[in-house]
Amino acid sequence: MTGFDVVVIGGGTAGPTAALAARHEGASVALVEREERIGGLCTFFGCVPSKALIEIAQTVHDGERLHAEGILDERPRVRYAGVAARRDRVVAEIARDEREERFAEAGIEVVHGEASFASVNELRVGDRSLQGKRFVLATGSAPLIPPLEGLDGVPFLTNQTVFSLAELPGRLLVLGGAPLGWSWRRRFGVSAAASPWSRWRSGYSSARSRRPARSRGACLSRRESSFGWALRLAR
Secondary structure (H helix, E strand, C coil): CEEEEEEEECCCCHHHHHHHHHHHCCCCEEEEECCCCCCHHHHHCCHHHHHHHHHHHHHHHHHHHHHHCCCCCCCCCCCHHHHHHHHHHHHHHHHHHHCHHHHHHCCEEEEECCEEEEECCEEEECCEEEEEEEEEECCCCCCCCCCCCCHHHCCCCECCCHHHCCCCCCEEEEECCCHHHHHHHHHHCCEEEEECHHHHHHCCCCHHHHCCCEECCEEEEEEEECCEEEEEECC
16 A cells, blocks of 8 residues: 555646645645546646637638738638647647656656545555545546437537537537537537526426427437537537
8 A cells, every 4th residue: 555645536637736736845646547648628628629729710710801801812711620630739739748757757646547435544546555644536527418318319429529520510509508608609610509508407307308309300419518518400
């Protein structure tokens, strides 16, 4: 059994920050992450790739304004494959700051695997036992798939798979009308509509929520985000 002053569970945004802060104060620290890479939601599925898309969308919008003003001869033409490549490069650049060598150099031991508590002071990760005086829980979130009839028969997306799209979707129906829900429209720059999350959440037990989702003959496939629900109109 290995002992530490602080054991941090979760290698997303908060976990590494907590681990580095504790190490800065002289504590012995272990950072536990079940995935193979450090970075979590923000780096790979949230803040970084989404803001990269917004940056590109803004650049294209500026180009269209320049065309409208007669400064550019033609309107910008966008290749989504190029957009995805740019997004992936930005993610890779940010992820380099989360490499394990950085934490090893700081004196933090990184342990990969599923964690479970054996006692108030013992954490089990695979075949290892970690003793800790203090524990920091920074496990983040995971997609929650709603109990919507027919969902298993359509290619719905989650916040972890939406960035793998090879083509730009023609239309979006985003379930969640708060700023983060509306930001999906800006990220993809497509025709989109938003629906209040509270109505859908409270409607799970209603007959309406149990009916297969249909709109103008097109099947609605639903994707989920940590920040709300989203639906994609399948062509």
